[in-house]
Amino acid sequence: MLELVDVHVGYGRATVVHGASVSVPDGGVAAVLGHNGAGKTTLLRAAVGLLTPTSGRILLDGVDITRLRTNKRVHRGLAYVPQGQQGFPQLTAAENLQVVADAHPAARIDDVLDLFPALRQVLARKAGLLSGGQRQQLAIARALLTGPRVLILDEPTEGIQPSVVAEIEQTITSLTEAGSLSVLLVEQHVGFALAAAQRYYVLASGRVTSTGEGGTEAHDTVRAAMAI
Known part of the structure; x- marks a missing residue:
């Protein structure tokens, strides 16, 4: 599916990731x-x-997409939810969803609302007035409207209440178990990440220092690798 192979990347002359x-x-x-x-x-x-990247490769289904522009990667099935529950704060939740649906004719808003039913109650509310958990659910719902094959999530549990964390975990699990989605997840919440993941990677100073199979039994190994 999606592979990052020996990737070196950073900002300007500063390399941040070293051969991950x-x-x-x-x-x-x-x-x-x-x-x-x-x-x-x-x-x-x-x-x-x-x-x-300055070196290394990024592959999707074995095809090198390292130099492919972001919009082309989206067309090939990547969707990205950045950290911070981003969206259009002055638009309503419904309008946030409709903007994405208008650009993707096959998108079905009702389908993503079935995944996050709590959003139905706040569709008329401006996105900027939603709670952090509601904004995160909206951000993920927007990404899913593009019909991705790989969903890339950056810290989806940051600053949100445990009940919403559980809902997001359940949604990710149900979609991946159905075989309709793969997920690349960045997370500091070890318990959430290991419960959802088949494989984990611990990154320190831009290098992968530990990797293994996911699951709660890996919790102690990961905590030790992160020196918590």
């Missing part, structure tokens, strides 16, 4: 864990085409 390799399983979840400043977001920005 991450593989997202077909119909599964790969979690990248690490502290702030480890290079996690930089790695995701390279995956989606917002940064160009």
Whole structure:
């Protein structure tokens, strides 16, 4: 599915990620864990085409997309939800969804609302007035409207209440178990990440320092690798 192979990437002359390799399983979840400043977001920005690696390759179904522009990657099935529940704050929740649906004729708003039913109650409310959890659900729903094959999530649980974290985990699990989606997840919430992921990668100072199978049994190993 999606592979990042020996990727070196950064900003200007400053390299932030040093030779990281991450593989997202077909119909599964790969979690990248690490502290702030480890290079996690930089790695995701390279995956989606917002940064160009100085070396290494990014492959989608074995095809090299390292130099492909972001919009072309979206057309091939990548969707990116950046950190911070981004959207159009002055538009209503319904208008936020409709903007994406208008650009994707096959999109069905009702389908994503079925995944996040709490959004139905706030469709008429401006996105900027939603709670953090509601904004995150809206951001993920917007990304899913593009019909992605790989969903790239950056810190989806940051600053939101546990009940919404559980709903997001359930949604990710149901979509991947149905075989309709693969997920590349960056997260500091170890419990959430390992519960969702088939494989984890710990990033420190831009390098993968530990990797293994996901699941709650990996919790102690990951915590040790992150030196928590």
